[in-house]
Amino acid sequence: MFGRDRRCVGIWRAGRRLECSTRTVLAAGGRSGQCADCHAMERSNSVATDTRLDDPRRYSVYLAHHGSVIKVGITAVERGEARLLEQGALASTMISAGSLVGARRVEILLGSTLGLPDRVSTSRKRVARTRPGGVAERSTGLLSVVERTAELAWPDGQVRCEPRVSDHVARYGLPEDGLRAEVVMAGPVAGGVIVGRIVSAIGTDLYLDTRAGLLLLDTHLLAGWTLGRAPADAELTVRLEKLDPAPRQDDQEALF
Numbered sequence: 001m002f003g004r005d006r007r008c009v010g011i012w013r014a015g016r017r018l019e020c021s022t023r024t025v026l027a028a029g030g031r032s033g034q035c036a037d038c039h040a041m042e043r044s045n046s047v048a049t050d051t052r053l054d055d056p057r058r059y060s061v062y063l064a065h066h067g068s069v070i071k072v073g074i075t076a077v078e079r080g081e082a083r084l085l086e087q088g089a090l091a092s093t094m095i096s097a098g099s100l101v102g103a104r105r106v107e108i109l110l111g112s113t114l115g116l117p118d119r120v121s122t123s124r125k126r127v128a129r130t131r132p133g134g135v136a137e138r139s140t141g142l143l144s145v146v147e148r149t150a151e152l153a154w155p156d157g158q159v160r161c162e163p164r165v166s167d168h169v170a171r172y173g174l175p176e177d178g179l180r181a182e183v184v185m186a187g188p189v190a191g192g193v194i195v196g197r198i199v200s201a202i203g204t205d206l207y208l209d210t211r212a213g214l215l216l217l218d219t220h221l222l223a224g225w226t227l228g229r230a231p232a233d234a235e236l237t238v239r240l241e242k243l244d245p246a247p248r249q250d251d252q253e254a255l256f
Contacts, residue, residue: 001234002192003226008035011042026224029187033223059103061096061158063116063145064089065138067128070145072116074103081166088125088172088203091138093163095146102157109155114148126216129202130178132169139165173200182213183240188221192238193230212240 006028008020024035032039058077063070064084075083077097084092096106110116132138146163154160169176179200196208196215206217 001194001228001230002188002190002238003228004190006033006188006224008038009033009224011038028189029221031218031220033220055100057100058097059100060094060161061103061106061110062092062094063142064120065091065142066120066125067132069120069124070116070141071120072107072110072118074100074107081168084166085168085171086203087120088129088205090128090132090169090174091135091142091165091167093142093146093165094161095149095163096154096158096160098158102155105155106158109152110149113152114145116145125203126181126205129174130180132174132176132178134176135167135169138167138169172202174202179207179214180245181207181216181243183210184216184243185218185221186239186241188225188238193234193236194238195230195234195236210236212236215240216243 006026008022008024008026010018010020011034012018020035020038022035022037024037026033026035034042055076059074060077062073062075062084064073064087066089073083073087081092096103107118111118142165143163185194194208194210194215194217196210198206199209199214200207204219206219208215208217
């Protein structure tokens, strides 16, 4: 059950949450849980925006499988596979490790020579979940890209590592024949209620079995709200929108 209003969640610094100084009230249906000032402060100290290139930690370069596309990215070695699970990768492998600057160079190299993207849209990820395929298929796709990277001159600061594919589908509770949401929460409202059983949790998305059908819930929409337990006999009252049937995975463009 949603509370009375939605307020900025503040920023992360040194592994802890710092509250927004103004506790700004946010729009009920926005995807960001931060006010403009906190968002700007977050990005001013972010690896993703290249404002922390002096970070002394070791960084890995990874390949992430998202159905019809494989992306390249970087993550701190100490985080393990957390970054891959956050983005909802179906499978992944680390391919090198070293300095942050070296990792960024590798990322740019693979983007320019192999055409690997460093971002995959949320809509594309959701389509991939409708027909994720099998473990062997995902592993083969990743290892074929690794083979292509072997032909490239590796930038300084990163050392190649033996690729070991990790498959994440089972951890999400995603069945091999996929999930096709029938409805999506259009936006929370004060006092609104969500009632359902979680079937799968993938990245920032939850799939819930509800009386209205399989519901797709983007958890970005929950950030900043005070959430409480609804009564046992509560009914689902948030506004829902029907989803069009997703295209088949094999009707999409080829991987390469």
